[in-house]
Amino acid sequence: MTLTEKILARAAGKGSVKAGDNVWVKADILMTHDVCGPGTIGVFKREFGPEAKVWDRHKVVVIPDHYIFTADSKSNRNVDILRDFVREQNITYFYDVIDDPNGSWKFDPSKGPLQRQYGSQYAGVCHTALPQKGHTRPGEILFGTDSHTCMAGAYNEFATGIGNTDAGFVMGTGKLLLKVPETMHFRLEGQLQPGVMAKDIILHCIGEIGFDGATYRAMQFDGPAVKNLSMDDRTTIANMAIEAGGKNGIFECDDQTRAAVDARCRLNGTRQTYEPVERDRHESFVYELTVDLSKLEPTVACHPDPGRRQLARLMTQTQLDRAYVGSCTGGKTSDFLEFARVLRGKKVVIDTFGVPASPEIVHDLQTARWDGQTVWQILVDAGVQMTENAGCAACLGGPVDTFGRMNAPLKCISATNRNFPGRMGHRESQVFLASPATVAASALTGHITDPREYLS
């Protein structure tokens, strides 16, 4: 069995499963956020009754992160709906925007978009928060009401995005009927060259199979190169499995995985026992691709879909209006470090926005120093508008007052994960996806630029 099949078989209480089987699997975690949470709660109450209790109050993880720093009253209300539900159900893990469990959230636009407006429990973008708060463990099943839930596959678990109705069902029963996906195999070999990042690996793979090349399928990433990829790198790759239509992306469990998981679970007091799945000799794949990382070059996915692969160096004619670094895919500490490495001591020539994915990342950047200067300050000095209000921000457009949102038909190069029309705001705007390094180099020139030109 493949890694995905092994996890599903275990969660279904079966000795084995094969692609195409329909199985009821037990959920280990159900994650929901402010955009889909209220609807999921609505479905749950409608179907199980107003007095119903969630199947396990320790296993429902609620993470407001999408439409937080906006004056839109409905969006603010949605965070309050989550809080009410958490209180009523006595849910253990809720990363609220505010500290008062009986309060209500209201964004204050008069303070501007850059200055921190959250309390001590807020955790930022859900997919980044899940591992940071110790909710991702090898061998487990994670459902989330968000398509990029597949990001947690980097931790050797089966993680997939579901809709509100399915999530309402899981909330009440702890189970879901799933079709076992076929597995596509991506074997990674060789070493990434300077200026090339994990983002380039996944953009390359999606370009290879097309943005619907993995529809209904699992994408398994393994091979000798994986040990040189950090957990951040692996999450970038697994995150974008959905951009090829994939049901999930998955990696093996190694020492790095265990170290990260153990440390995070200990830190937040979550369960520290888990059982990874390992590869065996009998795996059947519907597709195999070997990627030599040493041959990859900085890559861009062009408007209007993530499968439109092109090399950055061939796209210098594409003029840009803005640059954006952020999101679960591209807003991690390691992403900002690469971003800063290219920008350091220089000035951006187009509007450039930086949105860390979580408060912890904000803290990292404000405390990490290069030659006495914080990375945060280096970015600000380079002309980047850095916000402390970690969250999804303009990655998916959001309400019109969202930080970094494109409210006009602009062209943006972005370290995010999705570039369908209108994704970052205006429906005639265009988004080009690239690594933080490529975004940085492009911000310096105003057109798409290969970051290797800026490596000293």
Added chain:
Amino acid sequence: MNLATIPQNSGERQDLKHLRLSIAILREYLRELTLAGKSDQILLRWARRVHPYGHIASFFASSRMMNFIDNLPRRRQHILMQSVFTGPVYVVRDNIDTDQMISAQYLNLVPTIPEEYEKLGSFALGGLPDSLYPVRFVKPGQMDSDYPIVVGGRNFGCGSSREHAPIALGSAGCHAVLAESFARIFFRNAVATGELYPCEIADRLCDALQTGDVVTVDLDKLTVTVEATGKVHAIKPLGDVRQVVDAGGLFNYARKTGMMSAA
């Protein structure tokens, strides 16, 4: 099953829309209820469709509403729950992602709140670029679409997992999407919510048809017939999907088939 109507007049339309109720659906429901005596399943289903949180009993108790309905001006319209329906199509191309079906800025609307369910419908397919889609799926100022059938290309519904997407289409009055292929989560959500039938068609209908062309979809025979030319296209077998959508979505289906105890 035949005559069904919706009001012409916009004021009345508004009132009616408020109850998420096209007259077509209501009449159909009443007919089935009284003639066939099949009460519960249909009742539940319509209750869900009509009012996600609603208590249909109190609604039907309102004789004022019944009068209102009976006295409305009428025109024919197509009905979900029929296995055959005819209507004009709205044609889109490949890779229509869920951002284009319901722009992210409207995700603050919660589908289980009736008014917000309504509003979602008015924004359906609103994220399509004007430059490519000058004719809008829902005309400005309207709450519903004139197109009960949407035709798409490959990978329909890719992108985010928002259930708001099939819900917006369903709320706008779309009964079926005919596409070459569907993205996984959209397909699953369409079925789980019971909002619409996602029908895979091997032929590339989005090249063959134009917005406004009238087709007849027959879910029993698994055919799409283009009215103007008589050309027939095959729908790939729907399998369990048909029953789940017929039942009104995952929960009703789960209860009906004993996977979940009846509430």
